[in-house]
Each structure stands twice: as C-alpha cells, then as structure tokens.
Amino acid sequence: MTVLQIKWLLTALIGGAGCGLAGFLLISLNLPFMGVCLSHAALAGAVLAYFLGTPVLGTALVASLAVAALVGPIADKTRTHANTVMSILFSLTLGLAFLGIGLMQDRRSELLGLMWGNLLLVRWADIPPLALAWLLPLILLIVFAKETKAVLFDREIARASGIHAAAIYYAIIALCGFTVTVNLNIVGGLMLYSLLTNPAVAAMQVAQTYRTAVIGSMVLGALCAAGGLALSFGLNWPAGASIVLVSALVYAVSLVWRTCKGRDAVETNRSW
Amino acid sequence: MKAAVEMRELSVRHRRTVILDQVSLVLPQGAFLAVLGPNGAGKTTLLNVIPALTTPFSGYLKVLDAEVSRLSPFARGRLRRRIGYVPQLHSRGASVMPLCVREVVEMGRAGVRGAGRSLTLEDRQICDDAMRQVELDRIADRAFGVLSGGEQRKVHLARALAQQPDLLLLDEPAGHLDFRWQEAITQLVGRLWRTLGLTVIMVTHDPRHLPAGITHAAILSGGRLIRMGTLAEAMDAALLSELYGLPLRILETDGRYVVLPEALR
Structure with a gap:
C-alpha cells in the first residue's frame, strides 16, 4: 500500500467513524433531517466563503451552526414542526449554494467538488480536523455519559430531572455541525447525508444495547467510507457516490438481518 | 403544616392567550392533589410550572421552600432534582x-x-x-x-x-391504557403516596384514575381555578355538568368516584 493510499484509507476511516457517530446522535434526537439541513447549510457556507474570500472551513461551520440555531426558535415561534422548518431551510441553503455556483463560473469545478466531494484530493492537513470532529462528540458521550443518554432518550424528561438538557443538546448539535463541515470536501454536501444516516440506522437495527449502537454506528460509518473508497478504486467510480452506495447496501443488509431475526422470534413463539 | 407548593395569583400566557389565570392554591407537604378539568383547562401547564419547565407571566410561586422566580438556572436544576416528574407519555414519540x-x-x-x-x-x-x-x-x-x-x-x-423526590408530579399516568393497567397504575400511585409520604400532584381527566383517600382536588376550567377542596367537594354533579356542557351524575364507592352521563341512567 502506498503512502497516498494510506492517507485516503485513514481519511475514510476517521471521517466515516465521525459521520456514523454524528448520525447516531441526530437520529437518537429524532432529528434525522438535521443532518441534511446541516450538510447543505455547510455547502452554502463554503460557496459563500469562495465568494467572500473567507476561510472555507470557518464560514461553512458558521453557516451550519446558524441554520441549526434557527430551527428551534422558528419552530417554536411559528408552531411548526422542526422537520418542516428544516426542510424549508434545507431547500433555501441548497438554492443559495446553486446560486453561488452559478454566479462564480470561473471556480465552478472547485465548487462542484464541494457538492460531490473527492476523497482522493484530501491533504494530510485535513486529517487532524476530521479526527477532532470524531473525538469531540465521543468525549462528550464518555464524560457526560448519563446526561447525554438521558437527553438522547427524551430531552424534556432529562430537563425535568434536573439535567442541563439545553447545554447538552446544543453541544451535540454544534459538534454534529462541525463533523458535517469537515467532511464536506470528502463526501460532498449532497451525499454526506447518507453517511450520516445509513450506518447509524443500520447499527440501531442490529444493536441490542446503547453501547453497541454507539460503537456500531462508528464502525459501520468507517466501513462504509472505506468500502466506498475500495469500490471507487476498483471500478474507477466517483468516491462520494461509491460511499453512498455502500452505505445503502449496509442499511439493506441490516434490514434483512432484522427481518430474519424478527421472523425467527415469531416462529419460536409459534412452536412454543 | 409546611406548604410543598404555594401559588398566588399565578398567570401563564402564550402570546395573548391566557393559559393559567390568577391561580392561587396552597398544598401542604404529604398531600395528594388531583387536578381535574376539561381539555384545554390548563392542567398540564399547572403541572409544568411547578418544576419551572414553563415560566409564569405573573404571580408568586414557592415550591419546596424555594421561590421559583428568584432561582438561577442552576438553582432551578437543583429544585427539579427534588421533583419526580412523569409527563404524558402517550403523546410522546417513542x-x-x-x-x-x-x-x-x-x-x-x-x-x-x-x-x-x-x-x-x-x-x-x-x-x-x-x-x-x-x-x-x-x-x-x-x-x-x-x-x-x-x-x-x-x-x-x-x-x-x-x-x-419530595414532590411527585404525574400527568395522566393511567391515560390511554386498558382497564387492567388503569387500575394497576391507580393502585400503585395510591400505594406509593401512602407508603413513601410524598406530596403528589396528579393531573387526570378521569376521577376513576384517582386512588381512594386523596386529600385535595382542584378543578380548572379555561385557566381558572374553579374549585379547590376535598375530592368529595370537587365531585359536584351540577358543577361538572356545567363545565362539560352535558348532564352528568357521579357514583361513589369506597372513596373512588365515577362520572357518567345522565343519559345512561
């Protein structure tokens, strides 16, 4: 294996594990659509950064956090479901991203790279932020284990039990925004959502305990990204699309596993 | 006896809608208060205001010797740790x-x-x-x-x-369950109250879900406290008929109450 291939593999494993963990957090909060909303806001922020000449990572992060911060107040003030608000913000940020790409003809290929991602263009300097985006939510889950578990289970009940649920909740959303932002140029803004959702949902289909669901989300996320990379090498396909296909396959396998397991249980009961 | 909960002219508003309107009540420690009333009466809001999950618009609220309006966010957290809270569960996503x-x-x-x-x-x-x-x-x-x-x-x-907890708040704990479970939860709540010496505030639509021997009952309607007294005083057929807009009759057996439409007689 060449040094270049080691770099790609390392990036895929760390980025995939981080996305898997972020996906687990968002799905547990019953906010699966927040992933797509954050990723498209980050995309719009990155396009804006090219337009303004500001740092791409910082601007994308600010955009995703700003959108995440807007969801709750808009939903509360207008008495609209958070998922509805997220779908509006998602379409708005996607529209803004396309507008920016359309206006900047000279940098179109660079900007389209943000949408589709390209793991093969990753630099060694991209790996520390990726590792940080994986480790920070993991540290939160370990240090504040009982608080995060309670907030992920039911935010209102956690608050009523005397836990500072809002602080934990916003920390989770901010860290997920960071994960999404640093993974933007690898998987791409359009396809990041599948890496956030599919491994985590697959892990939850299979896992019997909270701990195995957390670990499973990270492991499957890493496997999806690395598997997608291998597929990309083997078939000379785009890396982002390959990762999406592998993650969808992993989810399908988990569904089959779950269905077979359910059927076994019914048959056992019948024979009994 | 010391008060577990003391409210004076407590109001809760959402924009221009009054949810609770000048509610005043005092609940001694160790008491069991049933909060009854039609849909939209403000029962759940009354429950949510006690652990400071909902902020009042005006009035005075003292819970377990703490004046809630003067508490910092951290002190509110400490107060909530002394209050066991079971929200309406059937309306929550799994x-x-x-x-x-x-x-x-x-x-x-x-x-x-x-x-x-x-x-x-x-x-x-x-x-x-x-x-x-x-x-x-x-x-x-x-x-x-x-x-x-x-x-x-x-x-x-x-x-x-x-x-x-020193105070247990229950929002429809027996609601949306089959008859066996309704009774099991009712008996359990009654046993916990009697054996643990807790102060209990329980919101319910149905007086059948109240254990025998409870000390207090409050009836809310349109955010206002219509009646506060014993359960026997609250189970007033004329008052309930007027509140619900249909003739009702009340049956009592061993301290438990059932409300039925008059038409079933």
Missing part, C-alpha cells in the same frame, strides 16, 4: 435508542449525581429499590421499547422515584 429498563430508571439519578460524575453503587441500589417498589425488578434487563404502555408508565414512575 425513542429509537436500544435501552433496557434499568438504564431508563437510572436516568432518575443522572441529575441528582451531578454533571460528569458516574453513578455510584449507592445510586444503583436506589434504582433497584425504585424498580422493586413498582414491581419491575424482574424485567430490569428487558428492552424498554418492547414493553407494553402500562409497563412503560411503571418504568417512568420508577425513574421518578429513583430521584428520591
């Missing part, structure tokens, strides 16, 4: 997390133990005791998600008891 009964009950100790600190052996023993009190100890390792609605209510009762 969590997708794979958790067992014990893990949900242990959430009751999460706030009490403090941020970033692991649960101790003592905490786990308290949770075991709470599960024993609601007869869940045999299914402590079963997945929460596969339990029946009645069993899930018991788990949340155990979670609230694991806080070792």
Whole structure:
C-alpha cells in the first residue's frame, strides 16, 4: 500500500467513524433531517466563503451552526414542526449554494467538488480536523455519559430531572455541525447525508444495547467510507457516490438481518 | 403544616392567550392533589410550572421552600432534582435508542449525581429499590421499547422515584391504557403516596384514575381555578355538568368516584 493510499484509507476511516457517530446522535434526537439541513447549510457556507474570500472551513461551520440555531426558535415561534422548518431551510441553503455556483463560473469545478466531494484530493492537513470532529462528540458521550443518554432518550424528561438538557443538546448539535463541515470536501454536501444516516440506522437495527449502537454506528460509518473508497478504486467510480452506495447496501443488509431475526422470534413463539 | 407548593395569583400566557389565570392554591407537604378539568383547562401547564419547565407571566410561586422566580438556572436544576416528574407519555414519540429498563430508571439519578460524575453503587441500589417498589425488578434487563404502555408508565414512575423526590408530579399516568393497567397504575400511585409520604400532584381527566383517600382536588376550567377542596367537594354533579356542557351524575364507592352521563341512567 502506498503512502497516498494510506492517507485516503485513514481519511475514510476517521471521517466515516465521525459521520456514523454524528448520525447516531441526530437520529437518537429524532432529528434525522438535521443532518441534511446541516450538510447543505455547510455547502452554502463554503460557496459563500469562495465568494467572500473567507476561510472555507470557518464560514461553512458558521453557516451550519446558524441554520441549526434557527430551527428551534422558528419552530417554536411559528408552531411548526422542526422537520418542516428544516426542510424549508434545507431547500433555501441548497438554492443559495446553486446560486453561488452559478454566479462564480470561473471556480465552478472547485465548487462542484464541494457538492460531490473527492476523497482522493484530501491533504494530510485535513486529517487532524476530521479526527477532532470524531473525538469531540465521543468525549462528550464518555464524560457526560448519563446526561447525554438521558437527553438522547427524551430531552424534556432529562430537563425535568434536573439535567442541563439545553447545554447538552446544543453541544451535540454544534459538534454534529462541525463533523458535517469537515467532511464536506470528502463526501460532498449532497451525499454526506447518507453517511450520516445509513450506518447509524443500520447499527440501531442490529444493536441490542446503547453501547453497541454507539460503537456500531462508528464502525459501520468507517466501513462504509472505506468500502466506498475500495469500490471507487476498483471500478474507477466517483468516491462520494461509491460511499453512498455502500452505505445503502449496509442499511439493506441490516434490514434483512432484522427481518430474519424478527421472523425467527415469531416462529419460536409459534412452536412454543 | 409546611406548604410543598404555594401559588398566588399565578398567570401563564402564550402570546395573548391566557393559559393559567390568577391561580392561587396552597398544598401542604404529604398531600395528594388531583387536578381535574376539561381539555384545554390548563392542567398540564399547572403541572409544568411547578418544576419551572414553563415560566409564569405573573404571580408568586414557592415550591419546596424555594421561590421559583428568584432561582438561577442552576438553582432551578437543583429544585427539579427534588421533583419526580412523569409527563404524558402517550403523546410522546417513542425513542429509537436500544435501552433496557434499568438504564431508563437510572436516568432518575443522572441529575441528582451531578454533571460528569458516574453513578455510584449507592445510586444503583436506589434504582433497584425504585424498580422493586413498582414491581419491575424482574424485567430490569428487558428492552424498554418492547414493553407494553402500562409497563412503560411503571418504568417512568420508577425513574421518578429513583430521584428520591419530595414532590411527585404525574400527568395522566393511567391515560390511554386498558382497564387492567388503569387500575394497576391507580393502585400503585395510591400505594406509593401512602407508603413513601410524598406530596403528589396528579393531573387526570378521569376521577376513576384517582386512588381512594386523596386529600385535595382542584378543578380548572379555561385557566381558572374553579374549585379547590376535598375530592368529595370537587365531585359536584351540577358543577361538572356545567363545565362539560352535558348532564352528568357521579357514583361513589369506597372513596373512588365515577362520572357518567345522565343519559345512561
């Protein structure tokens, strides 16, 4: 294996594990659509950064956090479901991203790279932020284990039990925004959502305990990204699309596993 | 006797809508208050205002010797740790997390133990005791998600008891359950109140869900406290008929009450 291939593999494993963990957090909060909303806001922020000449990572992060911060107040003030608000913000940020790409003809290929991602263009300097985006939510889950578990289970009940649920909740959303932002140029803004959702949902289909669901989300996320990379090498396909296909396959396998397991249980009961 | 909860002219508003209107009541420690009333009367808001989950617009509120309006966010957290809260569960989305009964009950100790600190052996023993009190100890390792609605209510009762609360707030604990579970939860709530010496405030639509011997009852309508007294005083057929807009009659057996439409006579 060449040094270049080691770099790609390392990036895929760390980025995939981080996305898997972020996906687990968002799905547990019953906010699966927040992933797509954050990723498209980050995309719009990155396009804006090219337009303004500001740092791409910082601007994308600010955009995703700003959108995440807007969801709750808009939903509360207008008495609209958070998922509805997220779908509006998602379409708005996607529209803004396309507008920016359309206006900047000279940098179109660079900007389209943000949408589709390209793991093969990753630099060694991209790996520390990726590792940080994986480790920070993991540290939160370990240090504040009982608080995060309670907030992920039911935010209102956690608050009523005397836990500072809002602080934990916003920390989770901010860290997920960071994960999404640093993974933007690898998987791409359009396809990041599948890496956030599919491994985590697959892990939850299979896992019997909270701990195995957390670990499973990270492991499957890493496997999806690395598997997608291998597929990309083997078939000379785009890396982002390959990762999406592998993650969808992993989810399908988990569904089959779950269905077979359910059927076994019914048959056992019948024979009994 | 010291008051567990004291409200004076407490109002809650949402924009221009008045949810609670100048409610005043005093509940002594160790009492059981049933809060009854039609839909939209403000029952759940009354319950939510006590642990400062909802902020009042005006008025005075003292809970467990703490004047709520003067509490810092951290002090509110400390107050909530002394209050066991079981919200309406049928209206909540089911969590997708794979958790067992014990893990949900242990959430009751999460706030009490403090941020970033692991649960101790003592905490786990308290949770075991709470599960024993609601007869869940045999299914402590079963997945929460596969339990029946009645069993899930018991788990949340155990979670609230694991806080070792001074005040227990229950929002429709027997609502949306089959008859057997309604009665099981009613008997359980009555037993916990009598044996643990807790102050209990329970919101319910149906007086059948109230255990015998409770000390206080309040009737709310349109955000206003219409009547506060004993359950016998609250079970006034004329008053309830007027509130619900149909003729009602009330049956009483061994301190338990049933409200029926007059047409069924």
